[in-house]
Every structure is written in structure tokens, then in C-alpha cells.
Amino acid sequence: MFAGLEHSQMITRLLRRTATALFVVAVSTNTQADSMPGLALTFTAAGPGTSQADTIVAPNVWLHVARGETPSPFLAPGPFTASWRGFVSVDLRSIYTFQAEVNGSLEVVINARQALEVAGDGGMSDAGPPMPLNKGPNEIIVNYTPAKTGDAHVRLFWTARGNYPRLIPQAAFTHTPDEFLLTAQRRQRGRELFLEHRCARCHTPGSGTIPEAFMNAPEFTGIGSRRQAAWIRTLLANPEAARGDARMPVMFHAGDAIDSAEAVAAFLTTLTDPGWSAPPEPADPAEAAAGGTLFSTLHCAACHHPPGATEPAAGKLSLDHVAGKFSPGALARYLKEPTEHYGATRMPDFHLSDPEARRIAAFLIANSKPAEGESPRPELAPKGRDLVQTTGCLNCHALDLENHFTTRPLGELKLWDGGCLAPRPLAGTRVPHYAFSDADRRAIREFAEGGFDSLQRHVDAEFAVLGGKIKPEYGAKFIAGLIVEKPRPWLAARMPGFATRAEGIARGLANQHGFPAKTPPEPAPVDEELAAIGFKLVQANGGFSCITCHAVGKTAAPQISESAGVNFAGTFDRIQHDYFVRWMRDPLAVDPTTKMPVFFDESGRSPLGTVLEGDARRQMEAMWQYFRQGQRMKVPPGVGAPVPKANGQ
Numbered sequence: 001m002f003a004g005l006e007h008s009q010m011i012t013r014l015l016r017r018t019a020t021a022l023f024v025v026a027v028s029t030n031t032q033a034d035s036m037p038g039l040a041l042t043f044t045a046a047g048p049g050t051s052q053a054d055t056i057v058a059p060n061v062w063l064h065v066a067r068g069e070t071p072s073p074f075l076a077p078g079p080f081t082a083s084w085r086g087f088v089s090v091d092l093r094s095i096y097t098f099q100a101e102v103n104g105s106l107e108v109v110i111n112a113r114q115a116l117e118v119a120g121d122g123g124m125s126d127a128g129p130p131m132p133l134n135k136g137p138n139e140i141i142v143n144y145t146p147a148k149t150g151d152a153h154v155r156l157f158w159t160a161r162g163n164y165p166r167l168i169p170q171a172a173f174t175h176t177p178d179e180f181l182l183t184a185q186r187r188q189r190g191r192e193l194f195l196e197h198r199c200a201r202c203h204t205p206g207s208g209t210i211p212e213a214f215m216n217a218p219e220f221t222g223i224g225s226r227r228q229a230a231w232i233r234t235l236l237a238n239p240e241a242a243r244g245d246a247r248m249p250v251m252f253h254a255g256d257a258i259d260s261a262e263a264v265a266a267f268l269t270t271l272t273d274p275g276w277s278a279p280p281e282p283a284d285p286a287e288a289a290a291g292g293t294l295f296s297t298l299h300c301a302a303c304h305h306p307p308g309a310t311e312p313a314a315g316k317l318s319l320d321h322v323a324g325k326f327s328p329g330a331l332a333r334y335l336k337e338p339t340e341h342y343g344a345t346r347m348p349d350f351h352l353s354d355p356e357a358r359r360i361a362a363f364l365i366a367n368s369k370p371a372e373g374e375s376p377r378p379e380l381a382p383k384g385r386d387l388v389q390t391t392g393c394l395n396c397h398a399l400d401l402e403n404h405f406t407t408r409p410l411g412e413l414k415l416w417d418g419g420c421l422a423p424r425p426l427a428g429t430r431v432p433h434y435a436f437s438d439a440d441r442r443a444i445r446e447f448a449e450g451g452f453d454s455l456q457r458h459v460d461a462e463f464a465v466l467g468g469k470i471k472p473e474y475g476a477k478f479i480a481g482l483i484v485e486k487p488r489p490w491l492a493a494r495m496p497g498f499a500t501r502a503e504g505i506a507r508g509l510a511n512q513h514g515f516p517a518k519t520p521p522e523p524a525p526v527d528e529e530l531a532a533i534g535f536k537l538v539q540a541n542g543g544f545s546c547i548t549c550h551a552v553g554k555t556a557a558p559q560i561s562e563s564a565g566v567n568f569a570g571t572f573d574r575i576q577h578d579y580f581v582r583w584m585r586d587p588l589a590v591d592p593t594t595k596m597p598v599f600f601d602e603s604g605r606s607p608l609g610t611v612l613e614g615d616a617r618r619q620m621e622a623m624w625q626y627f628r629q630g631q632r633m634k635v636p637p638g639v640g641a642p643v644p645k646a647n648g649q
Helices: 007-030 179-196 229-237 257-269 285-297 330-336 354-367 378-390 438-449 472-480 502-512 528-537 568-574 577-585 616-627
Strands: 039-045 053-058 062-065 080-090 094-110 113-124 131-133 136-146 152-160 173-175
Touching (some): 039 173, 053 179, 062 502, 080 094, 080 152, 179 438, 229 257, 257 378, 285 354, 330 354, 472 502, 528 616, 568 616, 577 616
Antiparallel strands (some): 039 053, 039 080, 080 173, 094 113, 094 131, 094 152
């Protein structure tokens, strides 16, 4: 395939890289029995007279904090230091060197020996001294002090003997939790519970509070057109029984609790929407069967166990109740537009067509339980209206009705063992009762003891999950479901949209992996000379034959064997430059199942020795400059027919 490259050499290299990729799995079996994944990362305020600190579990030695921002909601913005502690494990004893991208000063100590001590302005440092790592866990301590100018930025790399710098696999890092970390985690959990249960809607924390503290619950306006009265009554009487993950408290627990729930349900049923239009779900068994297929195709079972499941999975929301919950036609409308009446819903938007939404609704309703019990008595509606106005319902649920419920602001609360945190409902009162566990109540108390300053700020990494591949700008659009053209249009899977959380998740993905929340601009306009070389490198004649599997703009790949690669025209908008380089250097190390071949050897040499002197780094940069052209990139000769139009998102 490549000029001057022996077949035996290629096989040897592929085997070597397969072994390297499997290392990620192998190291996880060599950690200490009492260890947990990741490293303990402690942030400490560095200003004069400050003693603030917070510890989290970090997946790797990666960090990016914008200038003037804080690395933790429990630290005020200002100077800070960061320290990672734990273990790094290897499968076999070997010699490694360490280096880092760093803005500031960094020290790496492994097994009580200094592996790296550098100061930098954001670029890659020189390598530290050769460091022997023992088979299994090796103690690692990393101390970082940000520079006085610019963003705080750290990413740690290692190099095995005869190799090139690589990101350290996340599976290599473990830590042993200590009491300091466990205390910090309880405080963090308390803050999460405080926000999730909308405590600030009743106990106002003051000005400057983050928006997450004031998220609304589903609207009451028009609820009578969307929900069945019997289900409303059941939910009010016992939220946890009606919905396993319910954050709604028990509002009525006096002797007339059942009557109060029925009265509120009777009132809410009267709140209909005159403009409501939703055709009933089809009763045709064929439609329901088609809906069952869609339920499976869209992987709904990742979050829900289907109606009638004999072995309900823990942590998944049951769908047994949907027939009794939704009014006729309301379920299909909800599936079509989940955020219509509740912007903070965790239900994603799958961009369903009207027929798809009706079919899934038909499947769920045909297989779930209908509402039980008689409809609430209309004569109870006035009592229900009064209860809605006086028991705190309107603190969370929007309705054009005067709210008569008042409570103490957060700063005036002194006791954290009673009230809403009491282990049992307070008889004879209208204090809401939450289904908190003992651990939950302890977490909230420890959060309260630490003060509520953290409610005034959040960090992007709070929303982070694993990532490091996608640019945050593209990621935000993709997560929100705003990307119409699918990067891989041949896949049947459909990426759901999480519009209300998309930007936070995308920014957090970037920050947690040591990237800024906004992609820095490329240092210069497209290097047209290099782009022309990149154009030749993707071709079949004299290049790497990339176009065999990859489409270019509106032109398809000509000779796909098993699966197509992504379209080159969207590469620059989607992919972090760092990820592109890591992927091109060693695709198997990134994804052991990939069909992408390995082009460059471990010393950074290319089989195309006459192009840019065979320098892999320069050849990758030439291809990157070609990809920077986006939709205006030239189509190489020898490509196939036009790309089929993508069928929606």
C-alpha cells in the first residue's frame, strides 16, 4: 500500500499498536484493591489570608481555567494552586519520560523521585529525566501553580522508550479516598441536592445566585389538557411511588392528605388550554409494533425500562404509568417537543416526525397501565385552588395566580435537622417532606455548614463528561440537536438533543480535558502551499489513499470496504487539532476497534519519504491545512458519486 514499506514491517507495527491499545484495559487490573479510578485533585486558594480548598476526583492531569475564573464553585475567583495525588499504573516495568503543556510552574513526583520540574507559557515543555516505573501502581504527586498572566493550563504527557509523547490513559490513574476527599464529596453532593430539589425557590439565597438554583418545574398552565387527573392525584399523594426518581416532596401529610391531593388534582384538571391540539395515538397494533421497533432503535431503554418489564433496572425510569399519566394525544406531542412546557427536562429531543412520535406513543400506551381510581370531584376545585396558593406549589410551577406561600430566606435558617430535612413528615404542618436518605441529609447539612457562597458561581467542568475530541462550539450545537448533517449518515442511531444543557456540557467537556471553553483561533490564515500538499496526501496516487473511505464535501468515497469514514469537509469544524494529531499518529491507541490504518512509525517518520522529507508532523499539518478549507476544499481525482442526502439529524 505504501511505497518503500515492507509488508512484514506493517504487520509488526500493527501488532505493537494493538498491544498498546490493550494497555488501557490491562492497567485497570493492576491497581490497588481499595483504589478508585482517577486522581484526587485539590484546589487551594492562594491569596493572602485565604484558607478555601476543595477536592474532586479528576480523570487525568488535565486542567484549563480561564483567567479570572475559579476552578471550583467552593473557591472565590483569584489565585489558586492545584495538586493531583494518587497512583499511575503500568503493565510492565519500563522507563518513561514526562513532559507537559503548562502555563505556570509544574512539578511531577513519582515514587518520591522528581520526574519533571518545568515552568512554561502554555507550550510543550522539554522532557524530564528518565523515570523507571514499576509494574503495577506507582505513587504520583503533581503540583501546579498557574502563571500570573493568561489562562491556567496543564496537560501531562509521557513517552515510553523509543516512542513519542502520548496522553496518559485515564485507566492508568487511581487514588485511595481519604476522609478529606470524602468530606469534600459530601459537600459537593449536598450542593447538587440543594440545586436539584430547587431549595432556593422557597429559601432565597440572595442576589448573584447561579441560574441552576432557580430552574422551574413543569408549568401548571394548561396542565389539564396534558395530564390525567387520576395520575395527578397519585403523584401528589405519593411522588416517590408514582415516579421513582421524583424530586417533588410530599406536600400533604396531615390527616386530610388524601382529600387535599384530590382537591388539588380537581383544580389542576380545570386548567385546560383552549388552543390545545393533539390527535389521539393510533390504536392500530401495527402502529404500536412499529413504535416498539423505534423504541429499540433509539435506545430508549438506556434511560427507561419498557412497560411490563419483569426485571426493572435500577436507576431507570419506569414507563408502566404513561397510559394513565398522559391525556389522549399528549404523549405523542411530548415526544415530539419535550421542552414545550418544561425547559429543564432531562428528556432529549430525538427530532421525531409526527408519525414516529405517534407510533412510539401507541406502543407505550398499548403496553402500560391505565389510570386507576375515579376522577376527582369538580366541587373540590376551589379548595384545590386555595391549597395551590398556600402550600408552596407556585414557588416552582408557573401559573398566573397569586402566591400566598412564604418562608424564611436561606440566610435565616439555623436548624438543619428538622423542617424539610426531618426524617419523617411533620404531622400537623404543611412543611414539605422529601424522600432524602440519611446520607443525603448529612450531605446537605455539611454543605450548609460550609456556607452558601458556592451558589453564586459554577465552573464549566461541573457539566463535564468524558470527551476531548470535539470542539466546544460544534459540541454545543451537536448536543443541542442543531446539526442537521450527520457526520456518519450511514448510522441508524440518532443523536438526541439536550438544548437546555448543551452549552454547559460542551464547555465542560473541553475544560475537563485541558482545553479552553472557546476554541482559540488558528494562528494564521490557511497556508495554501501546505494545503496543496495536504490535497495530494489524501489522494490515491502518491498519497495515503484517504479518499478510498472518506467522502469530500458532496462527493462520496469510491471504494468503501466495511464502513465509511467521516466526511473530510466537516473535519475542521468538528475536531480539536490536538485530537486530530493523536488520531493520525496512532488510531488504534484512541479506538482499538477502528479500521483506520496506521500511517506513521513511532519515530515520527512517514512511508511517503519524498513528501516534506517524510516528516509525519509536517505531513499531518499539511492535511490539517487542507481540512481547514472546509466546504471549499478541492475534490481529489478518483472519488465517487455524490453523497446521498442525510435523512435529518
